[in-house]
Amino acid sequence: MTMKLHSDMASVETIWRLLEADPLNSLHQGYDWCRAWEFTHHRPVAILEGCMGQETAFLLPLEIRQDGPVRKAQFMGSEFSNINTGLIASRHRRELAALDRKELAAALRNAVKDVADLIWLSNVPLRWRGVQHPFAGLDSVENQNHAFQLELRPTMEETIAPLNAKRRRKKYRTQLRKIEAVGTFEHVKPKEAIEKQVLLDLFFEQKRKRFEALGLPDVFQAAETQAFFHLLLEADRGGSNIPLELHALRLNLGGEHQIAAISGLSRKGDHVICQFGSIEPDCLPEASPGELLFWLMIEQESADGQSLFDFGIGDQDYKRSWCNIETVHHDIVLPINAKGQLAALALKLTTKTKALIKGNPKLYAFIQRLRAGKAKRNSTVEAPED
Structure with a gap:
């Protein structure tokens, strides 16, 4: 060698x-x-x-x-x-x-x-x-x-069968009812370059607000990092390998359209990787729009014949609720x-x-609470005296 x-x-x-x-x-x-x-x-x-x-x-x-x-x-x-x-x-x-x-x-x-x-x-x-x-x-x-990771099967019913399917279907129906009570929703996958770039910038803004609320550094803040993801959107050469594509959940609430959740997916053959996700915190949070977007994406990937939906690194409750594989x-x-x-x-x-x-x-929850408390204190600005 x-x-x-x-x-x-x-x-x-x-x-x-x-x-x-x-x-x-x-x-x-x-x-x-x-x-x-x-x-x-x-x-x-x-x-x-x-x-x-x-x-x-x-x-x-x-x-x-x-x-x-x-x-x-x-x-x-x-x-x-x-x-x-x-x-x-x-x-x-x-x-x-x-x-x-x-x-x-x-x-x-x-x-x-x-x-x-x-x-x-x-x-x-x-x-x-x-x-x-x-x-x-x-x-x-x-x-x-x-x-x-979640093993995907040809239908959504088969995919969620190992995941306490009854509970998951009930949650999905509850989400639909909460949205339908006030409006409608749409699973959006932009095709035009300008639409992709605008949606990616909205993700950066949603993520900025989320990190700020948690008292965490914004890992997407740097200009070169944002430029990197914008370039990935332009690098789709077709076929089964896609560096980055965007998905979003758009709500129509009383005639007003809002992007409630955004996810970025990559594809390598039959392996789909969730690179990032964000939510608009004040946009119908009781309907859990981020969770609903995952359902819609997983349902589509199952129907398209993919084999593995990867939630990526990091141990979070929502990942464990969806996944039957830990790597x-x-x-x-x-x-x-x-x-x-x-x-x-x-x-x-x-x-x-x-x-x-x-x-x-x-211990981890305690440290997270300390970070959130610090962020809240840092964001508090006293009103000037008259």
Whole structure:
């Protein structure tokens, strides 16, 4: 096995697009996803190519992120990816899995030793759709966030059968009655470019208000982040792989149209990933418009023949209520030098601490209440005296 390091995407685009077609390779390592990220964030690119003889066995689309004094090689756009696999050539999976783990780790470190202090491959499922990842033997730490998926079947009735179907149908009918008492609704999937861009900007605004109310930093606030998602909307090349498409629930309440909920989906073959979602908090909240939009999307994806609806990483009650599959993600950690070793220890400790907090529902709820209280205090402005 030999390793090559590429500093630009165009030099490996042809083999990249061949590898991304494999259904086991994550959409987040697809060329269009990474190209949109690189174009908007301008971080140094470090694409690792592993070769078996003259054939490419894998590509790892990495970027170099400067965290203080530490240069970290990580998946491109990993801040917003829900599953990372790298790009593995199907015909070489067994050969890669059979490699000596120490030799593989040494080869990866050696390939980037001049540009990075640490390799940190986050959110990698060591086993995905019944297949073990060929890098599963490398040093890793369990990520604090698991991912949740729903197995889709040909009809909505079959899909919800394992999910306490009676309760879920009752909730759906209740939502419909609450909306029909005051108006109508429509499941919207914009087709025109301008409609998509306007809806995406509305999502950013809804999410801003939501983060502010919870006392959390707005991860979508940065101009380059918003530009990234706008570019993804333009990257649809047709076929079964779609970087980003938008869905919305539009309510007609007394002749006034309002977007009550928005979701962004990605598609990789028969795998549908929910990248993000938002709600308008004052728009008929008693009807749970976000939950209703999930029903409508899942119903459509089932009818369209998709096999897996992925709610992405993060443990939340609404995900558990929908999902019958829980996927554990790991972060693969390969320090390259002394500086990287210290950074790896710190990152592992942080990850384990977060996992400990999230594994204790009472402690996690207490911290969330503290954040919400802080946000409320920060948003309070005293009226000036006369």
